[in-house]
Amino acid sequence: MAEVQAKPMPVPDAISRPYWEGANQGIFAFQRCRDCGKAQFYSRSACVHCHGSDLEWQVAAGTGRVASFSVIHRAPIASFMADTPYVLALIDMNEGFRFMCNVLRCDPATVKIGMRVRVCFEARPGTEQKIPQVEPATA
Numbered sequence: 001m002a003e004v005q006a007k008p009m010p011v012p013d014a015i016s017r018p019y020w021e022g023a024n025q026g027i028f029a030f031q032r033c034r035d036c037g038k039a040q041f042y043s044r045s046a047c048v049h050c051h052g053s054d055l056e057w058q059v060a061a062g063t064g065r066v067a068s069f070s071v072i073h074r075a076p077i078a079s080f081m082a083d084t085p086y087v088l089a090l091i092d093m094n095e096g097f098r099f100m101c102n103v104l105r106c107d108p109a110t111v112k113i114g115m116r117v118r119v120c121f122e123a124r125p126g127t128e129q130k131i132p133q134v135e136p137a138t139a
């Protein structure tokens, strides 16, 4: 049997490093623009709303709702085969930004648009980097 490659992992750069380092500490961080006050995700060097560059990192409460999702039955690469079926979703976070991730720790058939979720941090074998994902919020 052919060796299965590891799942792709992020390569933090100067702009995204605070996000990935936060994830390793159980912190879900996002950027907010000091010029217009709007949140953005993922991290960038300028605000996507007003093009301002005065951005600050904030810690999200980690709660949101499923805006859209798809149940993946056919893995895009071999390293995801064992996870199928799994959920790829767009989450509207309470702070006002949208986050793409997997919905973990539930039966994919139970995921619904509008479902309340909370951020969790996935550990992947062979790496120290934690991956922000979500799971159903029960309370």
Ligand SMILES: [Zn+2]
Binding pocket: 033, 034, 035, 036, 037, 038, 047, 048, 049, 050, 051, 052
């Ligand atoms: Zn702005």
